[in-house]
Amino acid sequence: xxxxxxxxxxxxxxxxxxxxxxGDLPAGSNHLETELAAQLNMSRTPVREALLxxxxxxxxxxxxxxxxxxxxxxxxxxxxxxxxxxxxESLSAEQAAKAGHSDSALALLEAAIDDMDKAxxxxxxxxxxxxxxxxxxxxxxxxxxxxxxxxxxxxxxQVRRARAITLALRPLPTKSNDDHRKVxxxxxxxxxxxxxxxxxxxxxxxKEIIVGVLEKHRLRxx
Amino acid sequence: xxxxxxxxxxxxxxxxxxxxxxGDLPAGSNHLETELAAQLNMSRTPVREALLxxxxxxxxxxxxxxxxxxxxxxxxxxxxxxxxxxxxESLSAEQAAKAGHSDSALALLEAAIDDMDKAxxxxxxxxxxxxxxxxxxxxxxxxxxxxxxxxxxxxxxQVRRARAITLALRPLPTKSNDDHRKVxxxxxxxxxxxxxxxxxxxxxxxKEIIVGVLEKHRLRxx
DNA sequence: TCACACATTAATGCATGCATTACTAAATGC
DNA sequence: GCATTTAGTAATGCATGCATTAATGTGTGA
Numbered sequence: 001x002x003x004x005x006x007x008x009x010x011x012x013x014x015x016x017x018x019x020x021x022x023g024d025l026p027a028g029s030n031h032l033e034t035e036l037a038a039q040l041n042m043s044r045t046p047v048r049e050a051l052l053x054x055x056x057x058x059x060x061x062x063x064x065x066x067x068x069x070x071x072x073x074x075x076x077x078x079x080x081x082x083x084x085x086x087x088x089e090s091l092s093a094e095q096a097a098k099a100g101h102s103d104s105a106l107a108l109l110e111a112a113i114d115d116m117d118k119a120x121x122x123x124x125x126x127x128x129x130x131x132x133x134x135x136x137x138x139x140x141x142x143x144x145x146x147x148x149x150x151x152x153x154x155x156x157x158q159v160r161r162a163r164a165i166t167l168a169l170r171p172l173p174t175k176s177n178d179d180h181r182k183v184x185x186x187x188x189x190x191x192x193x194x195x196x197x198x199x200x201x202x203x204x205x206x207k208e209i210i211v212g213v214l215e216k217h218r219l220r221x222x
Numbered sequence: 223x224x225x226x227x228x229x230x231x232x233x234x235x236x237x238x239x240x241x242x243x244x245g246d247l248p249a250g251s252n253h254l255e256t257e258l259a260a261q262l263n264m265s266r267t268p269v270r271e272a273l274l275x276x277x278x279x280x281x282x283x284x285x286x287x288x289x290x291x292x293x294x295x296x297x298x299x300x301x302x303x304x305x306x307x308x309x310x311e312s313l314s315a316e317q318a319a320k321a322g323h324s325d326s327a328l329a330l331l332e333a334a335i336d337d338m339d340k341a342x343x344x345x346x347x348x349x350x351x352x353x354x355x356x357x358x359x360x361x362x363x364x365x366x367x368x369x370x371x372x373x374x375x376x377x378x379x380q381v382r383r384a385r386a387i388t389l390a391l392r393p394l395p396t397k398s399n400d401d402h403r404k405v406x407x408x409x410x411x412x413x414x415x416x417x418x419x420x421x422x423x424x425x426x427x428x429k430e431i432i433v434g435v436l437e438k439h440r441l442r443x444x
Numbered sequence: 445t446c447a448c449a450c451a452t453t454a455a456t457g458c459a460t461g462c463a464t465t466a467c468t469a470a471a472t473g474c
Numbered sequence: 475g476c477a478t479t480t481a482g483t484a485a486t487g488c489a490t491g492c493a494t495t496a497a498t499g500t501g502t503g504a
Contacts, residue, residue, distance in 0.1 A: 066466095147302045264488080265490075266488095266490090270457090286457090287456070
């Protein structure tokens with residue numbers, strides 16, 4: 001309905017994001033508009049439009065004569081991002097609990113939790129990571145605040161850049177799913193404060209872990 | 223240092239934002255790129271770039287053959303926005319308290335509160351509004367989280383669109399400054415939880431008022 | 445009279461070209 | 475030999491033109 005036709009600019013946006021996540025455009029590296037346009041097989045105009053959007057999302061910076069700089073994420077940045085996610089996701093948990101969703105509306109959330117359990121049992125970190133994303137995304141969806149969703153999507157993008165590396169370095173998130181289940185139960189039972197506080201504690205803990213890993217390894221991220 | 227030279231695109235961005243706030247481009251109205259470019263005395267390219275940025279900030283929508291649509295803000299939207307502001311500003315208050323800022327660092331915050339008192343005494347709503355903005359902006363600044371600052375700036379823009387009208391309709395915010403002082407004192411004393419909870423309650427109250435006014439008058443905003 | 449199809453109009457998306465400007469390097473003066 | 479200035483180069487910001495495509499209006503047939 002309100003769909004836009006797939007323009008070259010949108011293709012460039014998706015492709016550039018992909019290149020950043022894949023590490024083809026590493027953090028801190030500089031690239032000229034012309035080069036990127038050539039790589040993407042289109043003219044500078046749509047590429048430039050995509051770059052402006054990505055700049056607005058905080059993934060890169062346009063420096064007038066020095067090219068496009070992919071922004072690195074310092075431990076401090078990651079802490080800031082996690083703090084935002086903590087607040088907004090906790091709000092979502094609270095609102096989701098207040099909304100009194102039916103069991104069927106909560107099915108996706110529960111499925112994500114189940115999938116995380118399976119992934120942990122199988123030792124499949126990638127599958128766990130994917131299911132974890134799904135859980136957080138669905139949580140925000142159930143919260144029903146569109147602006148929160150937009151912001152969390154943006155920030156999650158940045159977290160995803162770091163996750164690939166931190167996943168291998170951090171302890172297996174075996175206990176994390178207990179928290180998820182508690183949050184789920186609280187939402188199901190309509191216990192707003194419980195949902196909020198539980199999720200908040202969960203996210204604070206996750207933040208400590210990630211930031212700890214980043215600092216320990218002196219990493220600035222991709 | 224990291225300043226960008228003032229390009230036409232940035233001028234267009236500022237000017238368009240101004241036109242939206244001033245009501246020259248009313249909520250729900252449609253405008254063609256060509257017309258806007260003509261009004262701004264520049265070619266379509268920089269105007270288009272500015273429009274893309276504004277779309278990213280949620281102020282408008284680019285509809286392929288129907289022109290640029292200025293997005294209205296419903297009471298629901300305003301409630302969503304206030305919820306985000308509540309969470310992120312409360313976080314800022316907490317972090318500001320934890321940071322242990324010196325008295326001189328807190329001077330601007332206190333000045334904003336004093337100015338609000340003066341404005342209320344003088345019955346000057348515009349001055350009050352300006353000082354209130356300053357208080358919230360400074361609070362976020364003291365919180366020290368750059369992403370929070372960016373998000374709050376964006377959301378505040380949207381609130382400002384509604385404020386001009388709600389100001390005249392809502393009760394005089396005489397008591398509101400007591401809250402501000404309590405938050406200030408808590409930050410000064412390093413009482414993080416107190417700062418957080420006080421500010422949270424303050425914002426929740428403000429949300430009720432504004433959303434109430436919007437719903438009562440069935441307003442969709444500029 | 446209504447519906448469908450075709451043609452015309454016009455806005456957008458993109459490519460391209462040009463002018464401006466910043467960076468580099470070389471040359472001259474001290 | 476070093477510093478300063480100037481010339482050359484190259485990337486960006488913007489204007490412009492074109493092609494595509496959607497919307498509107500007209501005409502014809504049932």
